[in-house]
Amino acid sequence: MAGVKNQRWLRQAREQAGRLTGHHLRVGVTGLSAAGKTTFITSLINQLENHRRGLLARRPPFDRLESVRWQRDGVDQPFGYLDSLAALASEPAEWPASTTDLSRVVIDLRFRPQGLLGKVQGARSLRLEILDYPGEWLLDLPLLRVDYGHWCEQMRSWLDAEPRRSIAGPLRDRLLAIDPAQPHDPQELNELTAQWTDFLRRCRTQAGLARNQPGRFLLPGSGVSPEMLAFVPLLAGNRHASGPAGSWWAQCEGRFRYYRDYLVKGFFDEHFSRLDRQVLLVDMLAPMDAGQPALSDLKGALEAVMESFRYGPSSFFERLFKPRINRLAICATKVDQVTPGQQRAVQQCLEDLITDSLSEVRHGGVSVRGLPLSAVRATRQEGDALVAGLVGRQGWVRYQPGTIPEHLPLDLTVDGPELLKLRPPPSLHRSEPFPHYRMDDLLAWMLEGRSI
Template sequence: MDEKVSEWVAAMRGAPDASRQLLAGWLGKQTHRFTITGLSRSGKSMLFTSLMTMLKYRTEAGYECLPLLTRLPTSLVDSMYMEPLPGFEMFPVDEHLAALESGKWPQATDTAYGFRLIVRLTEQGRFKRWLMPYSEVVFEFIDYPGEWVTDLPLLEKTYNQWSDSAWAQQSGGPQHRFSTRWREFIQDFDFEQEPTEARIAEVVSEYRAYLAEAKREGITMLQPGSFLLENDSLSLTSMGFSPLPSTVTSDPSHPWLKAFTANFSAFKKDWLAPLKDKVFREADKQIILIDVFEGLNHSREHLYQLKETLSHLAETFVYGESNWLSRTLLRREKISKVAFVGSKADSVPVSERDALLSLLTQLTEGARAKFGDKEVDFEHFLVSAIEATDEGEARNAVRYRNQHGDYVEASFEPFPKTLKDMESDTHYPVLDINVPKDFLPRILNSRGMDRLLQFLLG
């Protein structure tokens, strides 16, 4: 044995237990920081609930869920526990499970939750076990409203730039059909009036009504999404704004332009920038959760807009491989692993999942282009947070309990494998699935989560 190594081992043998435990925690802790980027209704809350439930039963009950997850071998798991991240409320997993027990799907997230999931593994080697009796795998997660994530690109824009882009989106594509009332309101509004607090509130209220309607109709690129949620920290009096017509934005001296520019700046400075610093922490792994089926339910135009939205969102994150200096000393992380996850895969027949995966791959083309030549490892996955349907009698069908408790079968036409293959006026039904009474085994036996975790931990 090398002389220096022998001296170090001898010193360690005489080290107090507390010092050894400190060293064990220092060397034996593996931390994975995740950012889960999901638009509204993409299924983030259910994904968290299922993940935590699976790991709990795998650890405490020895249940053989997540069969492909070799990175956390069941035989070596000593314990698992959760704790909140500083500055965040704990994720309400018990409330979500209680909702499922009562036959209701968990409520959508309306604030930020943060938690750590710590899995303690026993060491096998004799020497390593003496030095470090256990190692810990730490998962750090933050759950947040999907409406927030579409706002991040605004940090890089001026008010005029955003206003012009908002009108461009509303003048074509699916947004055009749902913005008629809003555009008529703006056309008839008298901007020669002074922008009093009451008049600004009137314009912002009408714009929020448009945003809410567009969201109900499956539109994904809505800014600011924060306006769709009630939050005491977001003052629409001092931070409220909307797009303004070009006759206003072309005049730098116009009182309405000055008022909305000031509110836009306050929104970014006092709401959006602090939100990004707190909630969208630097992470080394990213899950981008995508409900492809929501777009299929509406139209091909919705899918093209979803593709554009994902491309814009990718611009707000830092990708690449972190080195030891930036990660350990500077505490700066880059995202080096990205999982593009198609959620609610149980909503489609098994026979159509290859086509669904093909569509998912095409929808992420723009986002992946943002990686450039950076070292980013990525894969595409189809995941069911809960296997809420069964295979139908026909190959292209699924069976499920509807909201009336009836066990029904739904058949599907073949899915397109590319966006251009989809008829412009074709849409696929969203199933009105009730929470299954046997929801727990359906969570524990849901598909795709083990492959997803194996990729992220590898």
């Protein structure tokens, strides 16, 4: 145990030294379901590799960037950059497969010095580490603030409302009928766990709902065995419930505590709490297309997520660790699906959804930036219309996207933009910068404030 503590202390000391010298920058990247996270990270690496051409070549500090080295060896759980490139370069082009686990990108950047002392100082270097993790894991962080009884109450309130009530169907009745104090049936618990996982999946795919807990039921990640996920919410239970050893309550409450204290807290301690900056990707257009229930659920999910970035004397996360994340970028993705003139409106609607939460985060000292992004632009504009290829079809279509309101109505009722399933543009190559919207702005934001 002493050896582990010493290793942790040395690691933290090295990290602190790197932060003080400005030579190491850790950026977390996550996205709620279908936000295009894998495509985003692939494009980010591509833009840096091609920094001498494209938009990056003309803006500081990338106009002084001499070399970029993407590290492949010695990186734990490396991001599948080459696999993603292969998908985008295939014929016909395909979007990269979604990542289902934590992964890392480590890129060494070397800049020419500037100023009168530049020749004396020599080249400046920066190690950029990108931590890529599923958005479902971020949505689990609020579990750190509740016990099992509170969670059961919350799940019952969610399943009492549409569309979850209809999606759950008989599963809700089974969970409601279980007496928490009665002896649990291991076989029935396994069946219910499988049904709960399927329910979460259908909430996401059928109704476009974002709040799906526990998140690792959908994306468990490496090293997570089925036994770690063997619990369900007992809808008849509450914060005052209990049960003897071997009861439904004892079994599920014990597994919940293990999930919360080992998996969720472990991710928080080992990864999230070590980040300097965070990029949160949100597909705003799909919920707008799905309708008011999806937007309302997205609002609840984002408000829960934003709690993780609210720092202050009364903050739960302030008590857990000294905050390190000082910059947060919240980006509406896939905005190439609407005309350039509508893209800012998509971002504004996203920020309208979480106005109060953004104010609280900023009040806690975190700098927040909103950017409408398209990591790989799949459309081109011709007059008032867009031209693009569709997934599974050859040739091109010319269409006019639906109108995006300047602000999101308070009742969250909007006419959907009627989205099409676009395929990537053809002829993408690693040695050429991918077409995009505002990836250069986001990269500049990542490095802003660093003395390089």
